[in-house]
Amino acid sequence: MEYLVIGAGPAGLQMGRFLHLAGREYVVLERSPEPASFFRGFPRHRVLSTDDNWLFGGAPFSRYSKRSFPGADDLVRYLEDFARPLNVRYDTPVTDVSEHGARHVIIATGQKPHLPSIPGIEHAETYADASTDPTEYAGKRVLIIGRGRSAFETADNISATARLTHTVGRSVQRIVKHGTEFVASIDGTGELRYDKVIACTGFRRDTALDDPAAHVVTGDSIKAIRHTVRALHRTLEAEHHGVPWPHRRLRNRPDALAAAVAARASEIPDGLADVVVPQGQHALLYDEMPTTRRHGFVVTSTQVRHYRHNELIAVEHRLHRKPLERFFSQQLAVPCIA
Known part of the structure; x- marks a missing residue:
């Protein structure tokens, strides 16, 4: 097998779609009987x-929901349809990435x-197992x-029925259970008593299958996931199949570069970068590459950030056209049009 993708959530399915469209040999393995297993349980209140x-x-996605805050089940239906044309094997857990022999x-x-x-x-109860029925918290601290x-x-779910609700971050120092009560030591407040404690402390990437030779794709949102996966796929296509990274040509002038960068900056996802490479009369703009490029x-x-032979030369933080035009004028050593 050329490509093995582990997981049929948004990241695995997005990579599967890219590999499918590129005509590569691939398989997506999923331990659950259906795709999108995470979103079948989270968020707990289904919004x-x-x-x-x-x-x-x-x-x-508007075909599945037109609401600003869609239901999680709408996303599940979307991902089920997205997965249908792909080569996905369900009920197939992976315990060792090397046992499948994928390149x-x-x-x-x-x-x-x-x-x-x-x-x-x-x-404490956890976000994953605490009841979502507000009446369970009626009159409770x-x-x-x-x-x-x-x-x-x-x-938000329990505030209308609970006697009181405290939401606290990292200042919780200790929790002690006394009978049916919980005593929480909170930095700067002291000890407070509660009837229930719920740990809603977020999520971390599942690292159980991490391997030095494997590529990992993740993200805190669907937007971050789709862009990160596209960047990885473009990297794989360039390194292993000779497919050039998509790019466009710009005039190698301060005003043209400033206009392009100012228009693109707000659209660049976290963890990725556009790279502008001057080449004589023109410059090549490669969009959304890994930030490891130098x-x-x-x-x-x-x-x-301006690099020359991997050495950092200058940095500009003002991403508006006039400051950018002056910056490019200085770095290219040409007169500023403005």
């Missing part, structure tokens, strides 16, 4: 935080709930540990 849930090569392995096993190392945290989306989602002008959503 997504954004409507930006589409993948490259798929149907518009290239892509690990896309997603995330799993995370518990911090707080003494007594084992006494509830401590929610966490300051992310899962914590506020849980707090050649030419490396543009992220927050800055432009």
Whole structure:
């Protein structure tokens, strides 16, 4: 097998679609009987935080939901349809990436709930298993540990019935259970008593199958996932199949470069960069490459770094046309048009 993709969540399915369209030999292995196993359980209250849930090569997500905060089941249906034309084998757990003999392995096993190392945290319920029925918390004092989306989602669900709800971040120092009560030591507040404690402390990437020779794709949102996977696929195509990274030509002038960079900067996802390489009368713009590139002008959503022979020459943080034009004029050693 040329490509082995582990996991049929958004990242694994997106990589499968790219490999499928490129005509590569591949298989996606999924331990569950269906795709999108993560989103069948999370978020627990079945409402997504954004409507930006589409993948490259798929149907518009608006066909599945037109709500600003769609239901998680809408995303599950979307990913089920996305997976249908792909070579996915379900009910196929992987314990050792080397046993399949693939030349290239892509690990896309997603995330799993995370518990911090707080003494007594084992006494708390977790976001994954706490009841989603608000009446279960009627008249109770509830401590929610966490300051992310899962914590506020849980707090919003129970606030109308609970006697009180406290949402606390990293200041929880210890949890002690006394009978049916919980005593939480909170930095700067002291000891407080609760009837229930729920740990909503987010998710961490599943590292169980990590291998030095494998590629890992992950992301905190569908948007981040689809762009990260596309960058990895372009890298694999260039390195192993001689397919040039997509690019476009610009005039190698400060005004043209400034206009292109200013228009693109806000669109560049975190962890990726546009790379502008001057070549005589023209410059080549390679969009959304890994930030490990150290050649030419490396543009992220927050800055432009100029490298020459892998050495950092200059940095510009003002990503507006006039400052950028002056920056490119200085770096290219040509007069500024403005």
